[in-house]
Amino acid sequence: MTTATDPAEGAVAQPGVYEAGSTDLLRFATAGSVDDGKSTLIGRLLFDSKTIFEDQLESVEQVSKDRGNDYTDLALLTDGLRSEREQGITIDVAYRYFATPRRKFIIADTPGHIQYTRNMVTGASTADVALILVDARKGVVEQSRRHTFLATLLGVPHVVVCVNKMDLVDYSEEVFENIRSEFTEFAARLRVPDMTFIPVSALKGDNVVDRSENMTWYEGTTLLSHLERLHVASDRNLMDVRFPVQYVIRPQQNDTRDYRGYAGTVASGVMKSGDRVLALPSGLESTIESIDTADGPVDEAYPPMSVTVRLTDEIDISRGDMICRPNNSPTVTQDVDAQICWMDEAASLTPGKKYAIKHTTRWARAMVKSINYRVDVNTLHRDEDAGEIKLNEIARVMLRVTQPLFIDKYQTNRQTGSFILVDESTNKTVAAGMVGGLPHSF
């Protein structure tokens, strides 16, 4: 088990087992309120699936004993080195890896505390699955609604609701069913594409990896088994070719090889040698001559592979340009209608303010033209008179950008439909943005 930076970030391919694009890799993000048991649940997954090491277990057992616990606190496995233990709450997104014989997993462990919506946005934006924890004793609370809303806003295709601490409600089917129906009613308004409910006890291990003997009324699968079998390959956008150019490799002086290529990460679609392509913003066309990777040439490239594309013609392409197909190109525009999650505690967003905008590999400057409405993430109510947007608030805004961007709607393309706003004076990311309206019908 390691904690590391999300390999999805940056254009450089991560070597080894967590190879990008592999369909036996599942990314999931956890969310829940403080103390719902996220850390314990992840610890249980690692422990029962036997992906932790003997020495880690010994140290966890020792610390649990030192604290006077009569049980092994599995949360220590996940919380291990985090400074959160001093504060008692999770403060940042931590990425962890584990693997079973069937699949490899990357967990974005996002904090449940009310102030940390921005971390959930960061952690869940690349996730295949959002794991939402509910304390069986408390049922559906404000944060369960917020996290479900955010998961759909971020286009996470699968939601798993773990009703945890079932041991504290006598493993009652009625409690589980009540939570399930309350949740389903709320989620119907959000058009969650796929939602599964699993009654678990992270502490005792019921239905996490092993089937529970205490809930014979439950006929579904265990959490691990569900995560191992979930089909995610078809969730990826393989239709629309979008290749944002990260850098241009030019022939070097005195280099006899005449190598010119365009390096980057495939955002969506499948590119093949011989395909006709269009470069934006120039509008010039060419044909793919070859596709190279760190491991040699390949016949085709798909997301999120990091490749270098060579074309048959020398056309003018720079960093930040986009390669697509002639008959399927993104919208080229300087006016962006988007939803944003505001992440800056220091200053709020108000119309007229200017920021740097980073969209795929392209930087520009953006001015906030208007705030159309703010969404109350708990009631889903829209406030059309909002004059400013504060930390952790979600709003629909119009931006005017200094150079054209090549955008798609977030709901059809999570890569070319997303951007960040950066405060140029502090260099801080102040907002995560998603192009287009809400996917919901309310």
Ligand SMILES: Nc1nc2c(ncn2[C@@H]2O[C@H](COP(=O)(O)OP(=O)(O)OP(=O)(O)O)[C@@H](O)[C@H]2O)c(=O)[nH]1
């Ligand atoms: N009885 C019972 N207690 C549980 C269960 N799962 C977690 N707990 C307890 O609930 C408390 C909180 O669990 P954590 O795993 O630290 O909660 P968390 O959601 O990670 O909390 P933050 O990281 O602070 O957001 C701990 O005392 C756990 O032992 C469960 O299934 N049953």
